[in-house]
Amino acid sequence: MEHVLKIENLCFTYHTLQGETEVLKDISFTLKEGEFVAVIGPSGCGKSTLFSLIANLYQPTSGSIVVRRQNEGFTSPIGYMLQKDYLLEWRSIYDNTLLGLEINHLLGESSIQRVEELLKLYGLWEFRNKKPSQLSGGMKQRAALIRTLALNPDLLLLDEPFSALDYQTRITVSSDICNLIRGTNKTVLLITHDLSEAISLADRILVFSNRPAHIIRDFQVHLTRSDDTILASRNAPEFKEYFHMLWEDLNDVRD
């Protein structure tokens, strides 16, 4: 099967007048269709830079990034969700979610209908005419996700999308959103600082080292859980072991 994303020997260095900084060093990994992969690592190690490279905002210094293109004519097979929601405060929630379609001149009956279904599914339909400032953080985050999903990308890049939320909302919203995404068979790459979040949400975890970042561990997560809820994941017997392992990994790279 063709990979949704194939990264080979990726290096990235950025230059300032003060000198050059090697951010990513020899990163290689692939993502299969439908995989949900979390990326963890010390802060400032270059995880967000990796996303910017995948999203083609920067050019790699060396190495290659191949993103599968399925739907021809589509501008981007990637949906990138940033840390902040960046909802435009002068647009209604409805108009905000249509922004991507508008930019790509894809405002058609079927695409609008899809967004409207997402709004209903995510419980935002009654709030579609509100301005972002009138909504809670969790709702804004969901609106931002709909905006990303409106373009129907194969690969979703989520850069700490829940970090702005308070702890409790964060847990509910993240599991909500992840269950919704799983239902769509999309491939997801999620950056997070929260080890529990990574273990409970992802099928596979990539651990990055300090700068210059390389992958120090890449493993599948298997949790024995009674049901799909977030608590079941966190109560799984393997949870503690994974947590311990990741904790050690991150402690090692910090020293």
Added chain:
Amino acid sequence: MMSEIRNQNQTKEQSKEQTEFLQKHRAYHRKIAFFRGSILCVFLALWQIAVLTNQIDPFFFSSPIELILKAKDFFTDKAFWMHTGITTYETILSFLIVSLISFAFGFVLWRYEFISKVLEPYFVILNSIPKSALAPLLIVWLGTGSTTIIVCGLSVAVFGSIVNFYYAFKECEQGKIILIKTLGGNDMQCFRKVVFPSAIPLLFSASKVNVGLSLVGVIIGEFLAGRRGLGYLIIYGSQVFLLSQVIFCILILCLIAFILYRVLQFIEHKTIAKMGVAGDRSI
């Protein structure tokens, strides 16, 4: 789901404390209006008293009562309306041209950082020239018509305004620009979808300054080149010692500046209300 939405308590019956708060708020604004008005009244009264008690010579300083009597003559005089109209027209025209030029240049400077770096010192220097020094040149180049006066009007505002518009565009949050790029947008779409809308409040503040500066420029132009307009009336009045006329024209200038400012403020409030951005910028 309802618990998640904020600001839901407007429909509830007003509490006693809320009523008190609103009353206090209104009383505060009445107080501001009262003192504003008082300053003007006290000033006019002192002026009139000074004239009546021969502290100052009404020939040079006129007096409120004389101005009111004069006002009747002026307001029935067609020529006066013509002069006022011309000054207003020239000011509005030069303001509109300033806005247009600033928008175009501001956009180019925002879009091409290289050009903005190259041109920056030129704008700073051009902006610091006393613009009245340009007026004699403009007369030589463009003659003594309406064009000279409008160009003079815009020369006062335009350089500073370009820089202000440029900074207003640059002020846009970088994350919003990245958002548009991740959604597949180009630079032009970044500008239309986020840079311009976020710049609107700053563009309005710049415009409110510009409209005043345009009026200053137009009056300078009329002093030197005009055969019509309030600037011409002022110069003419001072040469023939009709000082009441001079003072009266200056008062009319204040009024024009005030009205233009208010019109802009009105449009600003309408625009911001339409955009739904909470901008509590009332004076």
